[in-house]
Amino acid sequence: MYQKCIVITSQLWILSRLFVKSRLVQFVNLAPLMEPKLGIVAGGGELPRKLASACIDNGREFLILALEGQTNKRMIESFPYKTIRMGDVGKGIKFLRDAQVIELVFAGSIKRPSLRELKLDAWALKKAALLGLKWIGDDSILSKLIQALEGEGFSVIGPDDILSNCIASPGTYGKNFPTDEQEADIKHGLRVARVVGELDIGQAAVVQQGIVLGVEGIDGTDALIRRCTPLQRSGLGAILIKTCKPQQERRIDLPVIGVDTIKTLVQSKFSGVVIEAGRAIVLDKNELTGIADQSGVFVMAVEF
């Protein structure tokens, strides 16, 4: 019976590959027996390495597509990877096809380049014209990019599909908690971050003692932390609040916190970080909790 199941599954798999361009593959559930090869499109941070490790742990084939100027090479150099310029989308697609990649996952933060830096190749220019991507850098490009890639026969999944045990669950990580006054700050900060997200400005806000020190622009969260650090008042340090934009394409750019995040917060004399339960990824939970406990920083996921 089991044997027969595998044969049928294999036949289905071959069939699904033939129809991959018409996206029939989405209706054929082959996991966990034969997961297709995964292409990890790697931005910055720790996430690409984590996904690669998860693939190794699960015996899944994968390839990393590192983006010039975005991916931290140190993080991925021990895995199979190829580097391309962000504008060379056509070349990237060809590389992934040649390597028989079916599923794609976008992992890690992407610094938005200028159009000049991008130097779009023929594929990207054609798609940009077709999809009306007038302004590269607009957040809507992300969902349009997914559409275009699915049109090319790839299936795009979210990092949380692979790291499902890393999705933030409600509550605090570790033994540190915000004070009552900080609870009020968090409430205000969540509202601010959400509005700032709705306006497609950024995902994060920094609050301290009732004051919003700053909100994220396209400069990103690290830059936000850097510029808010010297703006802090004495007393309890600032709180970083990071939410999802309501309209956000969840398969790309889900907030991620990890050990490095906590270390940055400690260095910056922040008092804590708040993320949304179910809408953020927490990497290396145990190590992260250990560092948070030692340093007095609170890490909190709230339902919002």
Place this chain on the structure above:
Amino acid sequence: MYQKCIVITSQLWILSRLFVKSRLVQFVNLAPLMEPKLGIVAGGGELPRKLASACIDNGREFLILALEGQTNKRMIESFPYKTIRMGDVGKGIKFLRDAQVIELVFAGSIKRPSLRELKLDAWALKKAALLGLKWIGDDSILSKLIQALEGEGFSVIGPDDILSNCIASPGTYGKNFPTDEQEADIKHGLRVARVVGELDIGQAAVVQQGIVLGVEGIDGTDALIRRCTPLQRSGLGAILIKTCKPQQERRIDLPVIGVDTIKTLVQSKFSGVVIEAGRAIVLDKNELTGIADQSGVFVMAVEF
């Protein structure tokens, strides 16, 4: 008749000074014959100097109260002034009283200090306790400060009361205009700046080619321009949009643009600046227009 009028006015004036603490002075209109001595509480930028010049032009007595770490000494050193620490509010009030100042005007941007930097004196601590100023730095402190100063017998006026011909009128200054696409950016930017103001985050936003590059936090407009400069894409440069917070105490912190603003925008390769008609001060209009025309930067005041 004229002589008599002066005598009566002088008597009224002496009377009004006796009742100044009960704020009767507000009902005695002595202008323009005998305007009371003006205290200019000076923040950064060109505004303090402009107000001092306007006083000289109108033959009005004045004194500048320069704030340590805020006022640009070069701007005011040719006028009568005294420097105090921002926290020494009681000392400042005594100084103004001794100098027989009746009306006060707040001029120029104030960088918000931390509580530690402030080191509030006895007067300020008492008022802070009475007025519930839990968090110095909150915007509401400004209107509370005005209340407190009026309780001390001063009348607080806005810079636009003195520089009424400097209030921004609708339209463009000079010959440069935004493009149709930039008009859409401006519309979006105004909406963003207004929401960011409502949330008491800041007054300004920077937009370019459909993208919000950043919004002002408590770091201020100059810092916003600095951090958005390298985030610009190629093509038409970014636009600075500066609005009033809807809840703003207009007598303090009305947006001001001047020659220096335009020079900063030119250096930063911005394409223009948008302010609110009737809710911003434009200094040195002719010189500003000349520089804007030469450099291709547009300056626009919109009704909003």
